[in-house]
Amino acid sequence: MNDILVGQLSELARAFNRHGIKPIICGGLGIYLCFHNRTGEARGLIRATNDIDLMLTKSHILDQSCAHATAEIITGELRYVAREDCRHFRFKRIPNQELDVLAQPVDGRIIGDNRVRIVKSKLHGRLTNEAVFIHEDLQTIKLADAFPTSDVDGNLEVQVPSLTNFLILKICAFNDRDEGVRNNIARVQTHALDIYIILMLAKRDDFKEGRNFLARHADSEQIQKVQSIVANKFDSIDQRGWQCVLGTAGFHAGHTIEQRRKKLEDARSRLVRWFQ
Numbered sequence: 001m002n003d004i005l006v007g008q009l010s011e012l013a014r015a016f017n018r019h020g021i022k023p024i025i026c027g028g029l030g031i032y033l034c035f036h037n038r039t040g041e042a043r044g045l046i047r048a049t050n051d052i053d054l055m056l057t058k059s060h061i062l063d064q065s066c067a068h069a070t071a072e073i074i075t076g077e078l079r080y081v082a083r084e085d086c087r088h089f090r091f092k093r094i095p096n097q098e099l100d101v102l103a104q105p106v107d108g109r110i111i112g113d114n115r116v117r118i119v120k121s122k123l124h125g126r127l128t129n130e131a132v133f134i135h136e137d138l139q140t141i142k143l144a145d146a147f148p149t150s151d152v153d154g155n156l157e158v159q160v161p162s163l164t165n166f167l168i169l170k171i172c173a174f175n176d177r178d179e180g181v182r183n184n185i186a187r188v189q190t191h192a193l194d195i196y197i198i199l200m201l202a203k204r205d206d207f208k209e210g211r212n213f214l215a216r217h218a219d220s221e222q223i224q225k226v227q228s229i230v231a232n233k234f235d236s237i238d239q240r241g242w243q244c245v246l247g248t249a250g251f252h253a254g255h256t257i258e259q260r261r262k263k264l265e266d267a268r269s270r271l272v273r274w275f276q
Contacts, residue, residue, distance in 0.1 A: 001032060001048070006143075006150045008097050009052060013143060013156040015073045021066065022140060022159045026102060026169060027053030030160045031194055034139065035201045036146040042200035045193060045251070051098035055161070056125050057135045058104050061118050071123035074099065088124040089115060101125045104134055130172040132222050137162035137209060163202050164210035167274070168226050170194045174241065175229045185244075192244035193251065195234075199270045200263075210274055230275045237264040 009029065016023045025033060028049030035043060060066050074080050080091035080099055091099040103116035103125025111117050114127040128134075138161065144154040161169065174191035177184045217223050234241040242264045245251060252260050 001029070001147070002050075003150065004095070004097065005029070005050060005052075006147050006152065008093075008099075009158070010143060010152055010156060011078060012052065012054070012073075012099075013158050014153065015077055016070075017156060019066070019069045019073070021060070021070070022157050024055040024057065024134070024138065024159045024161065025052060026055050026161060026166075027051070027100070028194070029053070031166065031197065033141045033146050033158065033160050034163065034166065035197075036141070038201050038203075040201050041252070042197045045197050047190065047193070050096065051100060053100045053102055055102045055128070055131060055134055056104065056116075056118065058106050059135065061103060061106050061109060061116065061125070067118050067123075071119040074101070075122060087113070087115065088122060089126045102128045102131065104131045105129050128169070130168050130222055130226070131165070132220070133213070133217060134161055134165050134169075137165070137213060162209060162213065163198055163206045164213045164274070167195060167198055167210075167271075168222070170198065171226050171229050171234075174244075175233070178233070178240065178244075189244045189248045192241055193248045195241070195271070196245045196264070196267050199267045199274075202270070207270075207274060214275065227275050230271060234268060234271055237261055237268050242268060 009025070012023055028047050029052055032046050035046065056070065060070060074091060078093070080093045082088050083090045083092055089101045091101070101123065103118065105127060106116055109117045110127055111124070115124040116127050117124055138159045140157055140159050142154065143152045143156040143158065170191050174188060174195065176182055177187040177191060214223060233239050236242070245264060246260060252263060
């Protein structure tokens with residue numbers, strides 16, 4: 001991760017921590033944070049990113065003081081400006097710093113264009129229906145541990161979703177970009193590769209935690225949707241999901257096609273067992 005992004009994340013964490021909040025980081029940066037202290041061949045496939053995806057939960061949104069503090073941090077203290085093409089949920093700041101705000105679904109707060117109103121006319125979040133359980137099993141990360149070679153305050157903390165919630169986010173994002181008007185092959189391949197990385201770097205305890213999570217929410221429509229996507233697009237390495245991983249530039253480039261297919265079969269087996 002580049003120094004500008006680390007500095008941007010540190011500033012965000014410092015401002016939120018001052019209000020007793022640990023910001024929840026998703027996207028490519030969140031995946032890096034999840035696996036900053038793990039080893040494995042897939043570790044080298046984690047992509048570089050230039051933006052921050054910030055997830056706000058129902059408790060953040062419904063607590064009025066927390067919601068207003070969040071809006072003030074982003075648009076006041078840190079001086080982010082809303083992008084003209086994305087009303088109050090995508091922000092930018094010079095030089096080349098971007099912040100996307102995602103939101104857990106909240107009854108009564110969903111407005112047009114798939115947005116969640118956090119502070120009227122100041123801060124919204126992109127509605128993320130698959131984040132319905134994002135608040136469960138969050139992991140806390142110390143930034144000094146994640147970026148040991150950077151001059152980062154040792155007390156700053158952020159949170160990242162559990163690996164099961166991350167898989168849910170990525171599987172739904174893959175499906176969203178693979179179908180309809182939002183189809184984008186580059187984004188499809190990025191999300192598919194992230195799914196592979198998560199599976200290959202996950203440990204047994206992550207799997208057990210995930211199975212418990214899924215047992216708690218077996219009747220959820222969102223979970224059933226994800227299970228359907230897994231069955232239809234990831235059940236065989238010749239299906240769409242794994243073929244998108246195989247077609248990603250740099251996917252174990254030094255290996256033969258047989259070796260790469262074997263790695264995909266390992267990941268496929270893990271994903272199917274996770275969500276069966």
